[in-house]
Amino acid sequence: MDLNTVEAVHIPTHRDEVWPLGPADAILAGGTWLFSEPQPAVARLVDITNLGWPPITTTADGIELAATCTLDEVATLSRSLPRVWSAAPLFRQCCTALLASFKIWRTATVGGNICLSFPAGAMISLCTALDATATVWRGDGSGYTMPVAEFVTGEATNVLEPGEVLRSLHFPAAALRARTAFRKIAPSPLGRSGAVVIGRRDEDGRFVLSVTAATVRPHVFRFPTTASPSAVRAALSAIPEQDLTRDAHGDPDWRRAVTLTLAEQIRAELA
Template identity: 50%
Template sequence: MDLNTVVELCDARQRGTWRPGDAWLGGGTYLFSEPQPQLRRLIDLSRMGWEPVRQTPAGDLEIAATCTIAQLSRHGRQAGWQAAPLFEQCCRAFLASWKIWHLATVGGNLCNGLPAGPMISLTAALDGVCTLLAQSGEVRRVPVREFVTGAGVKDLRPGELLRAVTLPARALESRTAFRQASLYGLGRSGALLIGARDPIDGEFALTVTASTVRPVQLRFAVPPNAEALREALEYGIRPQEYFDDIHGLPAWRRHMTFRLAEEIRRELVEEAGR
């Protein structure tokens, strides 16, 4: 879609004064998908030269905001971590066209803050931390599960830029389980849950996305039984936090959340102990 209110395309390497009507341009798959009458300038990040995915000296994985879904998928397939299959599972949750697959970025998916954003699901479940850059040069680090605070609502200040998401090495070695539900065979996720078992102390974490307006993570120092998990979900997710749109009613999303959570618990706790 043409954005006929945009009058200027700026190179992000040449910083100017951020002003109302500006927007960061990564892959542009969302920006060009619908009218953006509030925009006057696009600040293009494509020439920043950020390495899409890199391993830090500490073994953590840094994913640049400009990393495309195709690049992340390829990296995940080649990796040897315990949690590597989760990357492809979340990338495939897009059910995107070839064009979207090669243009959409990890940063764009997080900054849209949509409940069904699978990059939110992936990075929240693996304890990802967002690195945010302000125009003043200030750097903030915010956990992904706190970065997205509601449906389309993010902890992102005017002019602030998501630079990267870092996944800790310990989380990459977690044993994981993935469950997704949609109303249609090729539909948007109505519920996407990920379970993870810590490789050292066996802590069990369940991350609920898509069915809720924000990522919800429940952690158990001792692997829970079915009753404990159900109780944690009852008290951990308020009724008004279940998302309501054409892709699923809150009651259905809640039902699928409880059902998929129990499947994950059985896979990571009961079946693993056999």
């Protein structure tokens, strides 16, 4: 879609060239959502794809994904990561939870998916399931790091203040070595996710369960050891009613019910 209110495109090549950012400026990376509908409040695009961020950096401590890393690049990690990182299949599984064509996969970015903060954000599912942390840059040269599970605060809302830019996501090696189980359900086979539930069994026996799409913000539950069906049900039943997603892709009572069903399947698989 043509954005007929845009008067300028700025393409920084260094961090200090990104700012200042005004209320009529929009950060551009993949642009798959930005160009999908009118943006009457946007007068300038700031294209961050020339900042030279390596899309994927792998170290002994884990994986860092640049905010500009595409979903297609994320999906390749399921094939390329060392076998010791048992959670590798989850990268592609979460990409498939996004209703998108291969053309979108090659353009849409991790950062864009997370910063939009929609309930069905597939990269939000991936990051919260694997305890990823987000690094955010401020215009004064400072920055901060926080868990992605706390970054998203509601439907299309997050902690970003005006002028802040998501730089990268870090996945710790301990979570990558865990066994994982993935479940997604939608009203139609190729429809937007109604619920995404992911389980993780860590090397020390801890059990982690994350719920996204069914809720307007991520919910992560941690158990010190194998959880019983009643413990999982009690934890999920505590999700507040106002946190359940309400839209055309599933009623709240349906989302709560299928989340409990999927969580029990995951609990049994990882027990």
